[in-house]
Amino acid sequence: MAASTPIHDPGAAPGRPGSAPHPMPARGTGTPERPTPRTSVQPPGAGRACAAILRRDLTLAWRRRADIAMPVLYAVLVTILFPFALGPEDTLLQRIAGGVVLVTVLLAMLLTLDAMFSSDIEDGSLEQLVLSPQPLALLMGMKILAHWLTSALPLIVIAPLLAAMLHLPGTVIPVLLLALLLATPLLSLLGAILVALTAGTRRSGMLLALMLLPLCMPAVIFAAGAVAAAQQGLPWLAPISWLAAILVLAVALAPPACAGALRIALDA
Amino acid sequence: MTDENATVPLLEARAVTFLRHDEAVFAPQSFQLHAGDLTWIEGDNGSGKTTLLRVLAGLLHLGAGELRWRGEPLQRDDCDGDILFIGHQLGLKADLSPRENLRVAAGLHGCRSGVDAAQALAGVGLRGYEDEPVRRLSAGQRKRAALARLILLPAALWLLDEPYANLDRSGAALVDRVLEAHAAEGGAALVTSHGAPGLGSGAWRRIRLDA
Numbered sequence: 001m002a003a004s005t006p007i008h009d010p011g012a013a014p015g016r017p018g019s020a021p022h023p024m025p026a027r028g029t030g031t032p033e034r035p036t037p038r039t040s041v042q043p044p045g046a047g048r049a050c051a052a053i054l055r056r057d058l059t060l061a062w063r064r065r066a067d068i069a070m071p072v073l074y075a076v077l078v079t080i081l082f083p084f085a086l087g088p089e090d091t092l093l094q095r096i097a098g099g100v101v102l103v104t105v106l107l108a109m110l111l112t113l114d115a116m117f118s119s120d121i122e123d124g125s126l127e128q129l130v131l132s133p134q135p136l137a138l139l140m141g142m143k144i145l146a147h148w149l150t151s152a153l154p155l156i157v158i159a160p161l162l163a164a165m166l167h168l169p170g171t172v173i174p175v176l177l178l179a180l181l182l183a184t185p186l187l188s189l190l191g192a193i194l195v196a197l198t199a200g201t202r203r204s205g206m207l208l209a210l211m212l213l214p215l216c217m218p219a220v221i222f223a224a225g226a227v228a229a230a231q232q233g234l235p236w237l238a239p240i241s242w243l244a245a246i247l248v249l250a251v252a253l254a255p256p257a258c259a260g261a262l263r264i265a266l267d268a
Numbered sequence: 269m270t271d272e273n274a275t276v277p278l279l280e281a282r283a284v285t286f287l288r289h290d291e292a293v294f295a296p297q298s299f300q301l302h303a304g305d306l307t308w309i310e311g312d313n314g315s316g317k318t319t320l321l322r323v324l325a326g327l328l329h330l331g332a333g334e335l336r337w338r339g340e341p342l343q344r345d346d347c348d349g350d351i352l353f354i355g356h357q358l359g360l361k362a363d364l365s366p367r368e369n370l371r372v373a374a375g376l377h378g379c380r381s382g383v384d385a386a387q388a389l390a391g392v393g394l395r396g397y398e399d400e401p402v403r404r405l406s407a408g409q410r411k412r413a414a415l416a417r418l419i420l421l422p423a424a425l426w427l428l429d430e431p432y433a434n435l436d437r438s439g440a441a442l443v444d445r446v447l448e449a450h451a452a453e454g455g456a457a458l459v460t461s462h463g464a465p466g467l468g469s470g471a472w473r474r475i476r477l478d479a
Contacts, residue, residue, distance in 0.1 A: 036303065036454050043349040043376075043378050044374075044378045048375055049376050052372050052374075052376060053375070056361070056364070056368070059364065060361060063363040063364075119361075122357070124356075124359040124360075125359050127327060127355060127357070127359060128359040128373065128376070129376070131327070131352075132349070132377060133349030133376070134376055266327050267327065
């Protein structure tokens, strides 16, 4: 690091008037000798920092296990409502099963997004992250990953159950899971940007939903398209590939955007 | 070599201020912070003490003026790990223990050689509370848990916003002791406080802020 070597203006140092060891006139009793400045220490590697953040967020989620269970219960209850509202007709439920599961998972995730950064902003942890000698985008990526692991993964695990409740054929379930595995991280990433943007505002939950849902439409269209194609025995690889392509783009772009938005949110 | 080293201030502020709605929050401040300097930022409530610290930490953008770090224009990437900021919000997760909180900080900043989390926590008087969730600690103990970062992390410049708040007399003495040890080792610190800090030593300088 360049800061560890002394850098000084060649013209300024010898040209100082008098023998005063420092130019601050306001200083009281003089200290004749200064200690050598501390040299900067190489911060730990980004890998260690990422592991520390991921571990922190997963530990925090584990200490609040009830919060993980809540969106799962919500998704189950919403799915149960459909047969009651539409009648227990096999053919009708089968036809809408894929879409219902997708939308339910999406809405359940929406409930959890709001909390992604709010506690970190309240207790000052976010300031410490911003000021740490690590790339903020990478740290944000880890926070998003932790969010996905604690909120989306449990929903994906119960998705086969939800699908079975709506009589989705067993052969289609792998495609549904694949679509969810690609669509939910996309939601976490897009959601993180919007949460970061609305970080400073009060009652941002509804605003967040209004901004995020339009952005989710491509993900829903491709995911539902893949499931529908699989149900009709058609090739479903194309919509899945589209979903994967959008996800790759989001993985690359969302963390830096999120970091930038949070820096702006703090700078007020 | 050491001589030249000592003449370059760690941090130099030239007419630094922060603008809120195009109005300066505090009068332009110019000062130099050398290795071994402890500076007390004094001012009434609302005079901009916290704002000045947040500007220096890089959380708020510089309204006007210039900041130099070790003689060069301050760029966040060069000095992130060298500056440690502890604000009103302590940056502790309430569901984690002081030890776990410190471990996260050490994972981001690294540790001073020869110091570990247990020693840092013992140093701030939290022996026996290492594994208690921060949520269950008193306000003073939380403050101490946050101040343990000072002992553990390798930063050269400390920006401390009201480090004496919520602390008992022994806690305040502890902060003085830690600050003086830091100064003796070649560190520097800017401290905001209502009361005069470090009454025992003459090493303190003061900056007065007026709204």
